[in-house]
Amino acid sequence: MLKFVTPPLALAAAFATFPAPAQVPDLNDLEIAHAAYTAGGIDIRYAHLAMALSEAPAVRDFAAVMLRDHSAVNEAAGALIQDLGVTPQDNALSQALLAGAADNIDRFRTLDGAAFDCAYAENELGYHQVVNRTVSENFIPAVTVAPLRDLLAEALVTFRAHEAHAERMVAELGCDS
């Protein structure tokens, strides 16, 4: 059973900006689409930073997977949005996610070596845990458009694989020892 990581103080901001599922505001379909796309884009930005700053194979391999998979999911989301002829709506959750990511990236840039690797790895684990719970407990039940709900469900399979991969990465790096 996967454990739910208790974030160290230094990482608290990473999760403070993404509300616990029970606290996620009610969003409409277009806002959910925007938030989900934004969350994927943020993980792509983290991955680019990891590829630039880390020399650890475990981190670089994980970041490469994030770049490939989240790009594919966001491409599928973009195609769906185009098919539906709608425009995702910016919202408070998306803005909070972006603000939190900006803070995290600023902090990550001050780190190097093992300190960066563990900060990135633990953030990825916590980020995927919270995002996955939000997608499963809030987004999917709330969405009213079937194709969007199906896409979120498919994406959740991918994100859960990422969560398990992140857990292995944290263990391999010895960050939680």
Added chain:
Amino acid sequence: MNTGRSGLAGGVLRGAALAFVLVMQQAAAHDGPHTHRVHIEDFAFVPATITVRPGDTVEWINDDIAPHTATAGDGSWDTGLLSTGSVGSIVIGADTTGRIDYICAFHPHMRGVIVVERDDP
């Protein structure tokens, strides 16, 4: 219990159809190379294990959003990146026998097995 003409006729037809299918299946085991399809869905190879013969083709179709590969555990072959809906394939060599383990190079926890059996008596 239906013992009428139509029931008997139906039974005969079903029996004939079953016999035909069995004959075709037996013939199929020996009538040249075949193509076996493995689906990649929910980050798993389905079925995870297939049994083939030398000269057969194995195809993988990616039903996931995320890109995957099918890559030999020893690195001797690789389908390359399979995006959503893409199909990759390999042909089993004429001299190949035994068990071939493979993975997704992007998600190594995804594992599959090809068992190559000969028709030799």
